[in-house]
Amino acid sequence: MTAPPIALARWGSFHVGGRLVSLSGKPVRELTLNPGGVPARIDFNGTYLAGAMYAQFMIPADCRGRFPLLLWHGGGMTGACWETTPDGREGWQHFFLRHGWATYVSDAVERGRSGFAPFPDIFPGEPLFFTIENPWERFRIGDGPYARQTPLPGNQFPTDRESWLSFMREVVPRFTSTDDWILDAYLALLDRIGPAIVLAHSQAGFFACRAAQERPNLVKALILVEPAATGDPGKAAALVQIPTLVLYGDFIEVDARWPTIRARGIAFAEKIRAGGGTVEVIDLPERGITGNSHMIMMDRNSDEVALLIQSWLAARGFWSEPTSRPSAP
Amino acid sequence: MTAPPIALARWGSFHVGGRLVSLSGKPVRELTLNPGGVPARIDFNGTYLAGAMYAQFMIPADCRGRFPLLLWHGGGMTGACWETTPDGREGWQHFFLRHGWATYVSDAVERGRSGFAPFPDIFPGEPLFFTIENPWERFRIGDGPYARQTPLPGNQFPTDRESWLSFMREVVPRFTSTDDWILDAYLALLDRIGPAIVLAHSQAGFFACRAAQERPNLVKALILVEPAATGDPGKAAALVQIPTLVLYGDFIEVDARWPTIRARGIAFAEKIRAGGGTVEVIDLPERGITGNSHMIMMDRNSDEVALLIQSWLAARGFWSEPTSRPSAP
Numbered sequence: 100m101t102a103p104p105i106a107l108a109r110w111g112s113f114h115v116g117g118r119l120v121s122l123s124g125k126p127v128r129e130l131t132l133n134p135g136g137v138p139a140r141i142d143f144n145g146t147y148l149a150g151a152m153y154a155q156f157m158i159p160a161d162c163r164g165r166f167p168l169l170l171w172h173g174g175g176m177t178g179a180c181w182e183t184t185p186d187g188r189e190g191w192q193h194f195f196l197r198h199g200w201a202t203y204v205s206d207a208v209e210r211g212r213s214g215f216a217p218f219p220d221i222f223p224g225e226p227l228f229f230t231i232e233n234p235w236e237r238f239r240i241g242d243g244p245y246a247r248q249t250p251l252p253g254n255q256f257p258t259d260r261e262s263w264l265s266f267m268r269e270v271v272p273r274f275t276s277t278d279d280w281i282l283d284a285y286l287a288l289l290d291r292i293g294p295a296i297v298l299a300h301s302q303a304g305f306f307a308c309r310a311a312q313e314r315p316n317l318v319k320a321l322i323l324v325e326p327a328a329t330g331d332p333g334k335a336a337a338l339v340q341i342p343t344l345v346l347y348g349d350f351i352e353v354d355a356r357w358p359t360i361r362a363r364g365i366a367f368a369e370k371i372r373a374g375g376g377t378v379e380v381i382d383l384p385e386r387g388i389t390g391n392s393h394m395i396m397m398d399r400n401s402d403e404v405a406l407l408i409q410s411w412l413a414a415r416g417f418w419s420e421p422t423s424r425p426s427a428p
Numbered sequence: 429m430t431a432p433p434i435a436l437a438r439w440g441s442f443h444v445g446g447r448l449v450s451l452s453g454k455p456v457r458e459l460t461l462n463p464g465g466v467p468a469r470i471d472f473n474g475t476y477l478a479g480a481m482y483a484q485f486m487i488p489a490d491c492r493g494r495f496p497l498l499l500w501h502g503g504g505m506t507g508a509c510w511e512t513t514p515d516g517r518e519g520w521q522h523f524f525l526r527h528g529w530a531t532y533v534s535d536a537v538e539r540g541r542s543g544f545a546p547f548p549d550i551f552p553g554e555p556l557f558f559t560i561e562n563p564w565e566r567f568r569i570g571d572g573p574y575a576r577q578t579p580l581p582g583n584q585f586p587t588d589r590e591s592w593l594s595f596m597r598e599v600v601p602r603f604t605s606t607d608d609w610i611l612d613a614y615l616a617l618l619d620r621i622g623p624a625i626v627l628a629h630s631q632a633g634f635f636a637c638r639a640a641q642e643r644p645n646l647v648k649a650l651i652l653v654e655p656a657a658t659g660d661p662g663k664a665a666a667l668v669q670i671p672t673l674v675l676y677g678d679f680i681e682v683d684a685r686w687p688t689i690r691a692r693g694i695a696f697a698e699k700i701r702a703g704g705g706t707v708e709v710i711d712l713p714e715r716g717i718t719g720n721s722h723m724i725m726m727d728r729n730s731d732e733v734a735l736l737i738q739s740w741l742a743a744r745g746f747w748s749e750p751t752s753r754p755s756a757p
Contacts (some may be wrong), residue, residue, distance in 0.1 A: 104435045104489040111522070112510035114597030119560070130501055130556070132604060133634055133657040135692065136686040139566060145559030153508060160433040174461055177541045179482060183440035193440070212506045214600030217555045226546045227459070230474030231448070237468060268443030270481035272545035275461060305462055317502040328462040356466040363464065376640035 102189065105196060114213070115149030116287030118204035118280075120221055131411055149221045150277075152284035153178075153212035154205040157192075163199030163419045164412075166296050166319050170195075170204050171285065173301025173327065175229060175270045177211030178204035180300070184397045191298075191396045194412040199418070203295070205284060205288060207303070208281045209274050216402035222280070226272035229262070234270070238393035239350045239357065250364040251350050255390035255398035266397065278305070285310045289317045296417060298322040298408070301393065304329055308367070312337040320417060321345070322408055329367040339376030343368070344411050346404070347382050348391030357393075379411070431518065434525060434603075435489035441566045443542070445616030446480030448543070449550055478550045481613035482507075482541035483534040492528030492740075492748045495625050495648050499524075499533045500614070502630025502656065504558060506540030509531035513726045514594035515586035520627075520725045523734040528747070532624070535619060536632070537610045538603050555601035560592070563599070567722035568679040568686065580679050584719035584727035595726065607634070610620075614639045618646045625746060627651040627737070632724065633658055637696070641666040649746060651675070651737055651741070654722055656689060658696040668705035670695070673740050675733070676711050677720030686722075710736070716727075 108286075125143035132139060155178065170181045179266060181192040181204050192202050209215035209222060216222050232245035240258060242251045250258045257263075285306050289295060296319050299307035304326020312334045313317035321343040323329070330338065345364055351357045368378040383391050383404065391398050398404070412418050450747040454472035461468060467692045484507065485496075499510045499521060510521040510533050521531050538544035538551060545551050559576035569585045571578045586592075614635050616690050618624060628636035633655020640647035643665045650672040650741050652658070659667065674693055680686045712720050712733065727733070741747050 102438075104437045105439075106435045107432045108433045109431075110434075111518065112508055113512060113516070114508075114594060117593075117597055130604070132602075133557075133631055134607060135634075135657045137688045137692075139685060141556070141558070141562060143559070145561045147557065148560050148593060148596040148599075151596075153506075155508075155511070177482075177543075179441055179443075179541050183442055184483070187442070189440065206541065211543075212508050212535065212598075212600070214506075214540075214598075217557050217601045227461075227470070228476065228546050229470070230451075230472070231477050232468060232474045264446075264477060265443060268475040269447055269482075269541075269543075270477075271541070272546045273461075275459070278463060302462055305464075328464045355469060359466045363466075 102197070107157055108160045108162070109158040110156060112153060112155040115291050116149045116284040117148050120149055121145065121149045122147060122218065122220055131290045147218035147221065149376050150280040150284060151213060152205055152208050154203050156201065156203045157196055158201040158349070159196055159199055161199050161421070162201055162420065164201060164296070165417045166294050167201040167203055167292055169288070169292070169295050169297045170202060171297060171299040171303035171307055172207065173303055174273050174289070177206045177269070177271055179211070181396060184401060184406070185269070186262040188397070188401070189202055191401060191405050194402055198409055204288065204360055205290060208284045209277050210271050213284070215274070216291055222274050222277055224274060224276040224288065226274045228272040229270060229368070231267045239348070239354050241390045241416050246423060250357065251353070253390040254350070254392055255400050256392040256394055257399060267410050271360060282306055282309050286317065288314055289314050293317065294319050296322070296412070298350060301327045303383040308338070319380050320412065320415065323364070324395055326364050332367060332370055334368065335370035336374045337370045339374045341376070342415050343371065343376070345378060345379040345380045346395065347380070348393065349389050349396050350392070351382070381407070383399050429527070432655070436486055437489045437491070438487040439485060440457055441482060441484040443482050444479045444620050445613035449476045449478055450474065451476060451547065469651070476545060476550065478545035479537050479609040479613060481534055481543060481617060483532050483535050483617055485530065486525055487530040488525055490527050490528050490750070491530055492750065493530060493625070494746045495619055495623050496530040496532055497524050498617070498621070498624050498626045499531060500626060500628040500632035501536065502621050502632055504563070506535045506598070506600055508540070508598050510725060512679055513586070513730060514598070515591040515608045515689055517730070520730060520734050523731055523736070527738055530686040532617070532621060537565050537613045538606050539600050542613070544603070551603050552683050553603060553608055555603045557601040558599060560596045567685050568677070569721045570617040582678070582719040583721060584729050585723055586726070586728060611635055611638050618643050622646065625649040625651070625741070627653065628655065629653045629725065631655045640670055644669060649741065649744065652693070653724055655693050658693055661699055662695060664696065664699035665703045667700045668703045670705070671744050672700065672705070672707040673737065674707060674709045675724065676709070677722065677724050678713050678718050679721070680711070708740070
């Protein structure tokens, strides 16, 4: 079964944000950058542009979303996590494009096409990089360690070896000292795009909440998929005008960390509600959607969860029903 | 003037290649990955998947290229260099898609969405990262140092400050110890895609020639845009069946390094010709196309050069003329 073509009115990419940083005391080196190449004299003193962020946009010809949909990935990932799934299915970017949303897929600062600055003077500390065994447990996929090769019962993540390696090929290093840089870049992205809906996963839940607190007029709705952290509790009032959906997957209660992470997310939601805001928290198993790992957008039932988000957005007036026969499902 | 929409039959991404590397003697750390997050115990011993490569494909509904077109970027860049130009125009990826080519835009290993391994046990040495002053001279854009702010006379690179910073936002660090990893990943890409045409810039000229020497049956044509290095001279015979086009821009003769780099490229072309192969070398100024920097795909006349490549491919039977009114220019 082949999905129909999609017409794009526009597509492309840009980088936003970043800071100019002057460094001195660095070497001047004579380097041959390619085998058989001609040496170049490189002066590593000067002005660096660090902390910029890459975003790729696709605008469907049949645009039905009232605002662009910004997809912000979690830690260890890049924007590629929204594209084709590790087992080769269409991802959430496809789903939302096919439903007529203008999508902006970005790479957080120091990940992917946003690049990093390999100077502790700029990004302190070292980037973390994970073994293929680590997310198996940490992302609520395996029942016990990787060596056991037993998924949690009913788990929806594609755990055949080739899919698992495809997933691990996507994982990139991440710093833990760059939150301010990343937040600044997301603010620059919002300032460039204008009013938008932000769909954020895991680590990006933190950035989405903080960015919405800084730019409450630019974030028209927030969708937080298993946020690893959320906003500034002291500024919960800034979010009361922003319809917010928070999703959690399955196996939360059998995990060592996720009950606490979820409880903190719900406490933050309560703070927003206490100020008069609207936050809907959905535990997927309670809707009969079971087996979801932390990587919901890659799970085999990813389209089912995307449809839940799509319905939530449509019910809040962010999407226009097609008036004629749809060109896409 | 707005360009017309384009219909994509398929689009998406995948990662290929890489190696499994076991590391031991690393720490086990208790880390809080997000502010307000719940600490996780991370064991840095185990198996890493390093050296995989990201590729994004877009397949036009009206496909006219006989083979997919693979776009391989140069050093310090990612696949983003083929997308929107720093001054906001459509890039070569747009151009070739609009002409009906299935495009595959990849990020070389340790660049962009291909990620890097932050362990000297895996990638020796340190990545290089460049100041905003460096490419101004090294890429034949400025007449003298950046501080002088004087482009070479007639230079086509967009040198207004905002475009220059947009360009520098795209630049990412690069290792110099990873050639074998990068070549392996390109071979894995060819093995996955099958017969293809490779268009390579700068550093990737080396990988394109080496990959074609390893997989002469999979590379149906080679387009080398200012290759910084080329193939193994001892295996020039492997390329005699592959139509090859080599392009050089302007200002070669006033540069300290490019006369030598070009002379080496031409010497390699001669080796292929001596074995009976066909290599066409075009110095753009001799075709009346003047002002090109090293970043030809970003220069203001980028479409003019793309059209030259398109015409070369069409003349060699790699492209079918549209039989009806074209849906794209």
